[in-house]
Amino acid sequence: MEKVLKIFSYLPNPRVWKAVIAGNICEVSVEVIGDKPKQLGKWLWDSNPRELEEQEMSENSPHFRVGKRGFSGALYKTDDFLKAHPFGTVPAAFSPEGNIGVFESNSILRAVARAGNHSTLYGSNNYEASRIDSYLDAGLVFAREAQVYLLEIETLTKEGYKRMAAAYEFYVSGLEESLSNNSYIAGKDLTIADISFVCDFAQFLREGHYEEILKNKGLDLISKNGPKNNPKVYSHLLDLSGREEFSSVMGTYLDWYKKE
Ligand SMILES: N[C@@H](CCC(=O)N[C@@H](CS)C(=O)NCC(=O)O)C(=O)O
Structure with missing residues (x-):
């Protein structure tokens, strides 16, 4: 399986499953990175997401944001993340090179189907x-x-x-x-x-x-x-x-x- 999409999200998340299920069917590998919903405030939202150190989590952080939808507290989203994902939501997918952001779980699902080897998953014309x-x-x-x-x-x-x-x-x-x-x-x-x-x-x-x-x-x-x-x-x-x-x-x- 060729590595195609990286997805960052809270987990488990049925919106992420869309891409993973499609990936299984049409032989596209999908890499999923994330943590429990409550833990996602302790992660750096980025094309290379990672857990933050305690001292990195403060209102003075350049990445500090306030959750807008579903998250109420502090979140840490990089400027690059927001360039790729202007609505700032997860699931957040990145192309293999990490330079193209794909958001909205249905669009991430489409991206997998387009990349895959399946004659009918996204229609035959x-x-x-x-x-x-x-x-x-x-x-x-x-x-x-x-x-x-x-x-x-x-x-x-x-x-x-x-x-x-x-x-x-x-x-x-x-x-x-x-x-x-x-x-x-x-x-x-x-x-x-x-x-x-x-x-x-x-x-x-x-x-x-x-x-x-x-x-x-x-x-x-x-x-x-x-x-x-x-x-x-x-x-x-x-x-x-x-x-x-x-x-x-x-x-x-x-x-x-x-x-x-
Ligand atoms: N319709 C979108 C929903 C995505 C969405 O609303 N995600 C929320 C969490 S449920 C989010 O990432 N919120 C970020 C924030 O609160 O800043 C999809 O299917 O991907």
């Missing part, structure tokens, strides 16, 4: 690739709502809940329709649209860990009747996540859900 992009874009809209929902679930308002429920309904009904016509999301073959879906949807289902909090607000899990209302979507998730290429990366992440 430009129009199929564009159709796959359509699903990735729709998935990002859903995933962004899910990110806000999960990060703010403890202080969630009715308005926030409604936004998430609407984004969920829109996304899932489109996927159910797609899967009524084909075995995979974008057509008859497994593509990166399926990989992205599995990782983002598995992450969304973590709302199940907050059932009690939602109940106290008089709210139900958004995914409550999911398998009944959208059986194809849920069985696609469970089918793919059980396959070796997926399960070897996702580990036990969905086990709690499967037991429910």
Whole structure:
């Protein structure tokens, strides 16, 4: 396997799994560097990330920044990191030479598929690739709502809940329709649209860990009747996540859900 992409992130992170799963399928090696979410404030965010020494972590550091999304405390991001990753987010991927930053997990996923040796993972022509992009874009809209929902679930308002429920309904009904016509999301073959879906949807289902909090607000899990209302979507998730290429990366992440 040729070394292609280096990814820096907190770990485990389903957004990173997208690229790793694709890498396994299309024989692209992906190097993942990172640490537990809480530890990432002790790392230098750079194309050569490293753990910081105690004395390097202060407000006087030239790399000192305040987390913007998902991180609340101090972070240490180099200027080079921000040049490559202007939004300052992880997962943050770098080309093999380290000079090109690729951000947004779906784009990192695309980069792996483009570099790989697989005839159908990113479609077999430009129009199929564009159709796959359509699903990735729709998935990002859903995933962004899910990110806000999960990060703010403890202080969630009715308005926030409604936004998430609407984004969920829109996304899932489109996927159910797609899967009524084909075995995979974008057509008859497994593509990166399926990989992205599995990782983002598995992450969304973590709302199940907050059932009690939602109940106290008089709210139900958004995914409550999911398998009944959208059986194809849920069985696609469970089918793919059980396959070796997926399960070897996702580990036990969905086990709690499967037991429910
Ligand atoms: N849609 C992006 C989400 C990336 C994102 O928002 N990452 C957050 C952590 S969940 C981040 O890196 N925040 C950096 C900060 O708070 O400064 C993706 O799929 O990669």
